[in-house]
Amino acid sequence: DDDDDDDDGDTDRSNGSSNSRRSDNSNGRRSDVAEEEERFNAAARGVGLTAAERRALYRHAPSTADDVATTTLAMSKMSTKSAPAASASATIEDATRVVMYNTPRGLRGLQNLGNTCFLNSCVQCLAHAPPFSDYFLSEPAYPRRRKKTILAPAMEAVVKAIHDANPSVASARRVAAHNPRGLLRAMDDVPPLDLFTDRDQHDSQEFLRMLLENLNDELNVVEKPPPYREEKDDFTEPENVKADRLWAQYVARCDSVMTRTFAGQLRSSVECHKCGTCSTSYDPFWDLSLPLRASKKGSVGGGGGGSGSGRSTPDGGGELERKSGSRFSRFIGSSSSAGPIGVIDCLRAFTEDETLEGSDTRTCPKCKVKGSATKRLRVKRWPRVLVIHLKRFTWGKSGRPGKKMDAAVDVPYDLSLGDFLADDALEGGRGLHPPKYKLFAVTNHMGSLGGGHYTASCEVGGGKWFTFNDENRSGE
Numbered sequence: 001d002d003d004d005d006d007d008d009g010d011t012d013r014s015n016g017s018s019n020s021r022r023s024d025n026s027n028g029r030r031s032d033v034a035e036e037e038e039r040f041n042a043a044a045r046g047v048g049l050t051a052a053e054r055r056a057l058y059r060h061a062p063s064t065a066d067d068v069a070t071t072t073l074a075m076s077k078m079s080t081k082s083a084p085a086a087s088a089s090a091t092i093e094d095a096t097r098v099v100m101y102n103t104p105r106g107l108r109g110l111q112n113l114g115n116t117c118f119l120n121s122c123v124q125c126l127a128h129a130p131p132f133s134d135y136f137l138s139e140p141a142y143p144r145r146r147k148k149t150i151l152a153p154a155m156e157a158v159v160k161a162i163h164d165a166n167p168s169v170a171s172a173r174r175v176a177a178h179n180p181r182g183l184l185r186a187m188d189d190v191p192p193l194d195l196f197t198d199r200d201q202h203d204s205q206e207f208l209r210m211l212l213e214n215l216n217d218e219l220n221v222v223e224k225p226p227p228y229r230e231e232k233d234d235f236t237e238p239e240n241v242k243a244d245r246l247w248a249q250y251v252a253r254c255d256s257v258m259t260r261t262f263a264g265q266l267r268s269s270v271e272c273h274k275c276g277t278c279s280t281s282y283d284p285f286w287d288l289s290l291p292l293r294a295s296k297k298g299s300v301g302g303g304g305g306g307s308g309s310g311r312s313t314p315d316g317g318g319e320l321e322r323k324s325g326s327r328f329s330r331f332i333g334s335s336s337s338a339g340p341i342g343v344i345d346c347l348r349a350f351t352e353d354e355t356l357e358g359s360d361t362r363t364c365p366k367c368k369v370k371g372s373a374t375k376r377l378r379v380k381r382w383p384r385v386l387v388i389h390l391k392r393f394t395w396g397k398s399g400r401p402g403k404k405m406d407a408a409v410d411v412p413y414d415l416s417l418g419d420f421l422a423d424d425a426l427e428g429g430r431g432l433h434p435p436k437y438k439l440f441a442v443t444n445h446m447g448s449l450g451g452g453h454y455t456a457s458c459e460v461g462g463g464k465w466f467t468f469n470d471e472n473r474s475g476e
Contacts, residue, residue: 073343073388074125075415075437105163106133106460109177112470113184114199117454122208123155123180124456124468125441127162129385131261137163143221143256151193151211152218154186177471190214204443204454205287205389212286216258225253233365239280239422243267243380246282254284262286265381267422270362271374277366282380287387290346292405340408343415346390351377351420378422382435393449404449413439 106128110120126132136159142149161178187193193214196202229249234242247265254263266285271278356362357372364371390409395402418434441458444467455469466475 073390073411073439073443074129074441075386075388075439076129076131077382077384077386078414078436078438106458107466107473108162108164109468109471109473110158110162111177111179113179113181115201116180116184116199117470118202118204118207119180119183119196120468120470121443121454121456122204122211123158123183124162124458125443126155126208127159128441128458128460129261131257131384133159133163135257136160140257143219143223149218150186151190151214154183155215158183201451204445205289208387208443209286212258212262216254216256219256219258220254222253222255233279235277235279235366239267242280243282243422247284247381250284261385262383262387264379264383264386267378267380269376269378270356271376272364272367272369273372273374274369275364275367277364279365286383287389288347288350288379289389289391290343291349292341292346292390292392292407292409293349340410342410343388343390343412346388346409347417347420379417379420380422382417382421382437386437392445402449404445404447411439411442415439 110123112120136152136156140152140156142152158178158180184197187197193210196207196210226249243265250263250265251259263284263286266283267280268283269278269280354375355372356375361370361372363369364373392405393402394405415437416434417437421434439459441456444455444457446453446455455467457465457467457475460466464475466473
């Protein structure tokens with residue numbers, strides 16, 4: 001990591017222009033939330049839910065606010081309500097109050113304190129996620145817990161500092177960067193986050209997940225979580241009822257602004273080749289780690305064709321971006337003649353059927369025969385903010401060093417994910433609409449498996465995109 005170990009008042013360079021990188025496509029907005037609310041409320045009326053579980057599920061019901069926002073692709077669920085025609089800016093309603101900005105905020109860089117680019121890039125993306133940032137910008141009242149709240153106040157200070165640039169000089173070429181030493185000090189007191197304070201290089205996705213989990217632990221409003229229930233195989237329970245019941249049990253133990261923003265539910269189904277029985281499980285997720293390849297049935301290129309662009313930068317070098325129309329493409333690393341892979345291709349590869357055989361065979365819970373089966377993954381509940389992790393790093397056999405995959409990935413600004421929603425979520429006339437997301441932040445890695453540098457690209461008000469390279473800022 002080529003960052004400077006500097007605690008001084010380094011500054012942030014800005015290069016402004018008026019060109020917008022935001023797609024003009026606005027037809028992805030949903031105007032009716034009745035069906036989606038029914039989906040959540042049905043679980044609250046479901047059989048077997050405790051009062052605590054019903055209350056927790058109610059708190060997680062869909063918001064009717066104008067959810068326009070959005071790595072290590074970060075994307076936000078598009079609005080479930082048409083935006084007012086005269087609205088000057090997107091608003092997100094969270095636990096306390098609505099925060100509105102008519103001028104761009106969030107233009108401050110973060111000082112690098114010695115190999116802390118992984119932290120800076122993640123924090124910039126989080127600070128530009130409205131459900132997350134609005135909570136910390138609205139003078140949050142932290143839960144009264146026996147456990148001391150350490151990390152959340154430190155994160156609040158950083159988010160407020162990033163958004164504290166004077167709007168009247170927001171277009172100035174130099175804006176003072178913020179020193180995040182307070183967050184690092186707080187991490188020292190919150191194991192296992194203290195593992196990330198040694199000034200060594202770290203993986204940004206691993207850090208992001210651990211950061212969110214620990215913030216969730218501090219901000220969890222549940223004081224006395226209900227006991228865990230042992231799951232028994234019940235092949236007569238309708239899938240929607242089972243999914244809602246398990247989700248209600250989860251949020252009854254884990255209810256915070258983090259859960260309401262980043263948590264989704266993944267369905268895993270295994271179909272026995274002997275008797276045809278399909279057994280399912282439902283688990284919460286905080287991000288989706290996608291293989292960096294096209295599915296066996298999918299097409300490479302994300303709609304952009306198979307020819308390569310021929311534009312690239314060497315390993316460890318800078319970056320070359322192409323933003324046109326409604327797509328956001330990044331070309332980092334070596335050139336490839338195969339052309340960019342679409343993020344939809346990666347999602348298809350993640351959800352394609354997998355045959356379990358050989359050492360992967362399992363015993364069917366219905367027929368009790370150990371044999372081959374087909375496994376498939378689908379998303380049952382999509383979070384308000386979807387974090388997609390592209391698995392660029394591979395490992396050799398027996399733990400040998402692997403390599404970084406340099407393939408370019410084509411990401412649309414507006415992403416419809418109906419093809420990856422569990423089928424039963426759309427059944428019965430009360431299911432979720434196919435989810436649609438808008439890209440708002442990307443964490444970029446430049447370098448190789450052995451080392452490199454992280455930056456963040458974020459949308460900052462009015463569809464303008466900026467790249468944050470520690471203290472430095474560039475963009476529109």
